[in-house]
Amino acid sequence: MDLLLLRSSPGFSAVRFFPRYPSPPPLRRRLFIVRLNLPFPNEKAKYHRELEAAVVVVERACRLCVDVQKSLFSDEGQIVEKKDQTPVTVADFGVQALVSLELSKLFPSIPLVAEEDSGFLRSNNLVDPVVRAVSDKIDEESLSHDDVLKAIDRGGKNAFAMGTKPATYWILDPIDGTRGFVRGSPALYVVGLSLVVEGEIVLGVMGCPNWVVDTSYKSTTDAQGYKNSSPGMGIIMVAHVGCGTWTKRLKSILDSSTKISSEWTRCFVDDWCLVSDARFCIPESQTWESLPLSVLYNARIDDDDVGDKEIRLLSAFCGSLCKYLMVASGRASVFILRARSEKVIWAWDHAVGMICVHEAGGKVTDWKGSELDLAADQVERRSICPAGGILVTNGNIHNQILEMISSISTVI
Template structure:
């Protein structure tokens, strides 16, 4: 089992799986107000102020992603490739800047660990588009928001977080966009904005926003998963979790509609209760095949919905990054997420931290198993 650990890094292991086991006043902005009350009493959640702030800023980050994605293919220079051959966009930098700016304003003593730094932004002349993307999403005065402010905000959560000196007792972990490969393919792909809070090595809360999530509780079969590609985007969900308080979801569309009262429409999430392998729904990274996993020795994978035999498993064709798979498991739409990493692979905290707390609070468990 991977404990809620020192999440400065989740060190690599060959197998990473998720399986079942038993307020501040909302900030007023120029364009919209996020009405985000928690689904449980504040007194039950020690970090309710932090969770409310995290939920609010993730909602605004999702709005930023939707806006950028609409113009992604009409503007040159918005998609670039990093040194590790992964894509990055204005939205990645914009979300990191937005979250850094807002959280540092509300909780100035809590540092941020995040994926991006401003070096790529500077060398690819993307500062202007990023400032433009976040200008109407922040609580800061647009005219006073300088390039230097945005670059500093991004670097505040840059990759070199060992520069803290003494390891901080409390810190945020952000993945601006988990699933950028899908994000750049079009508005119907799934991707996740993920934010979590670590205190004394324990993950205390997490928020995931998925703007293109299709809100349909009956969505569990392989056919339904494939149906994502033909569904209307933009319905979306936000998922929140707090230690001891469970995992909950709400429709993003409702949150962003300021004319809608949404005080009691949270839905409690529970992981899939399936106990039989042939009845379970598995998901794995797009970069891996079922044949590369140890379980393939015992079970063959099927992607159709016909009767699954005793020596077969049902494999869901989900897309995009790891956080999307965690979201699938935490919501009960997938039973198991398996990730096999090479022994020398460094697994980044931002790819997993928020998924760990959401799955755990939904009744599941995250484990690391060493296979020699």
């Protein structure tokens, strides 16, 4: 895939972007060619160049993840623990370095908000394997330790301060669902990248290497079909404001000899209109009994045969973005998460999922019905503070669930 780069402008448009208003000035004067077909005409997508670049880098990041995962279980030195006890792998830092390096070359004026910083990497003697992993996927003759560490820190907490005004920046979750990554196939994990322009999410790309595409999906139990899947699986999901949400098979990242279709398929949320018919997802760290709807419904896990006052609950997938992907693709109807005072809700765990669900016809709010505020922390754009929790639905049953939550006044 060839990139042709010319010079870029140092500045950025200060026009707040809304789809229904006249288009803002171009994000930059940089010209580059990405030989990639998007599922919609370029003239309909204001940020098609940014989306094309995001697709390319997320595909490369998925390849990096697959390669590192293959060696993960034969090299224990590449699995470590963060202070919050979340497993972190070389792939986690490698993806952030790869994405940061590529985007900084193409869009140097756009900051990056991402999960990791190099402090942990430096202190755990993991720089060498990260440099090797990134060097294999990037068009550079040689990468130094300093190149990779600086790239990681470009997305770190202290890289910049945006202030209180609407800002423009990339949001990256290098691996959402690192527990799933460490478990290996068939557990799901997602590489998630989105672009925010003057406070509004305008595009998003999610890559899920272990996802099995099954267009014949009918029931909740079929959603677990990835457990018996074969190499060559995986999808990439893209969304652009006003252009819908689409998926296609990832390139043959597991087996280069496998031929797969490169056709895009448009995604829509499911059309269930009753809460009792819906398929629910919840965080792996939470139980159904900890959520307000448990007062009204019991949960049956991965079972279509539900009775009165029961709902269908899909097995927990690692990470939040897998749940957004489930809702946006119509595999699930609802993802509900309860906010807890002791746990920060990070923007990168939700931003790309929000636009994918929205463009697929769904809805995302907090438990009071307000849109999620990406500028809640006002300076770093790293955390969000939803009232009560986050509710992601197909849109049809959103207000029904909000009313149920509101009726149980003690939960908010």
